Amino acid sequence: MIETTHLTKRYGATAAVENLSLQVNPGCVTGFLGPNGAGKSTTMRMVLCLAAPTSGEALVQGRRYDQLRFPMHEVGALLDANAVQGGRTAFDHLRCLARTNRIHDTRVVSVMEQVGLAGVATRRIGGFSLGMRQRLGIAAALLGDPGVLIFDEPVNGLDPDGVRWIRGLTRSLAAEGRTVLISSHLMSEMEQTADRLLIIGRGRLISDTTVRDLLRQFDRGVLVRSPQPAELASILMASGATVDSELGGLLVKGLAVADIGNMVARHGITVHEVTPRNASLEEAYLALTSDSVNYRTGDQR
Numbered sequence: 187m188i189e190t191t192h193l194t195k196r197y198g199a200t201a202a203v204e205n206l207s208l209q210v211n212p213g214c215v216t217g218f219l220g221p222n223g224a225g226k227s228t229t230m231r232m233v234l235c236l237a238a239p240t241s242g243e244a245l246v247q248g249r250r251y252d253q254l255r256f257p258m259h260e261v262g263a264l265l266d267a268n269a270v271q272g273g274r275t276a277f278d279h280l281r282c283l284a285r286t287n288r289i290h291d292t293r294v295v296s297v298m299e300q301v302g303l304a305g306v307a308t309r310r311i312g313g314f315s316l317g318m319r320q321r322l323g324i325a326a327a328l329l330g331d332p333g334v335l336i337f338d339e340p341v342n343g344l345d346p347d348g349v350r351w352i353r354g355l356t357r358s359l360a361a362e363g364r365t366v367l368i369s370s371h372l373m374s375e376m377e378q379t380a381d382r383l384l385i386i387g388r389g390r391l392i393s394d395t396t397v398r399d400l401l402r403q404f405d406r407g408v409l410v411r412s413p414q415p416a417e418l419a420s421i422l423m424a425s426g427a428t429v430d431s432e433l434g435g436l437l438v439k440g441l442a443v444a445d446i447g448n449m450v451a452r453h454g455i456t457v458h459e460v461t462p463r464n465a466s467l468e469e470a471y472l473a474l475t476s477d478s479v480n481y482r483t484g485d486q487r
């Protein structure tokens with residue numbers, strides 16, 4: 187588990203992270219979302235003791251990262267895939283890391299296979315594409331078989347096959363009972379990968395929710411078309427739903443599709459269409475974070 191309590195980081199007048207208290211639990215993929223400059227990377231860096239909090243604390247498995255004796259066995263992290271020495275081969279890079287935590291070479295071979303880099307193990311990292319570096323960073327994170335994984339923008343630079351691979355990998359790591367925290371700007375990807383969402387803006391927690399609950403919160407109703415609109419509307423409204431005329435039909439809020447179906451069947455009303463108009467995660471996210479965006483282009487104002 188990852189836990190932060192009143193975590194704060196200031197750089198001069200900039201509050202990168204402000205009084206952030208959150209928990210990231212095992213057994214599910216937690217998406218860490220927020221606009222540019224929201225404080226995601228700074229939070230992750232404080233969890234990994236790469237940046238010192240101005241106040242508050244961040245713990246992994248109940249301890250500060252710098253108190254862990256063999257940290258790679260407890261926490262694996264990918265923060266910046268380019269933070270590697272280009273002159274080393276992929277295998278040597280991982281072997282050097284492995285030795286600092288007494289991890290055997292056989293594990294290096296096995297993680298290289300797991301991330302699909304076995305065929306380029308003896309190539310220098312300097313010639314790797316961003317996607318290959320991301321895979322290498324993930325291999326490094328997995329070396330110690332840790333219970334906690336922290337990935338900052340892991341799908342950056344990955345092709346669609348790679349994106350799908352990360353999705354499967356993170357979901358299976360979570361299914362094994364690990365704690366998995368991923369930051370990303372790709373909402374469609376998060377919709378498919380994450381169970382829980384921690385959304386921050388300007389360093390503060392905006393929402394601690396699940397993908398399902400967030401989508402429900404921004405539910406835009408169900409469009410129902412019927413040749414008996416007035417009769418249908420009064421039945422739906424009598425059950426507490428809100429009904430508006432829209433797009434040549436009725437836009438119903440406050441009732442699920444199944445409830446509407448049961449109701450029209452019970453009252454013998456003919457319907458020609460029942461379409462849920464779900465918000466996408468991207469729409470819900472944009473609505474939630476619209477007040478927290480730091481960087482906006484002229485045409486978005």
Ligand SMILES: Nc1ncnc2c1ncn2[C@@H]1O[C@H](COP(=O)(O)OP(=O)(O)OP(=O)(O)O)[C@@H](O)[C@H]1O
Nearest residue numbers: 197200201202220221222223224225226227228229
């Ligand atoms: N070393 C630093 N010195 C000064 N300011 C910093 C430093 N690191 C981060 N910041 C500032 O802290 C704020 C949060 O930055 P951070 O990189 O954590 O955001 P982020 O959510 O990861 O953004 P992005 O999605 O763009 O990667 C920004 O205003 C950034 O400019």
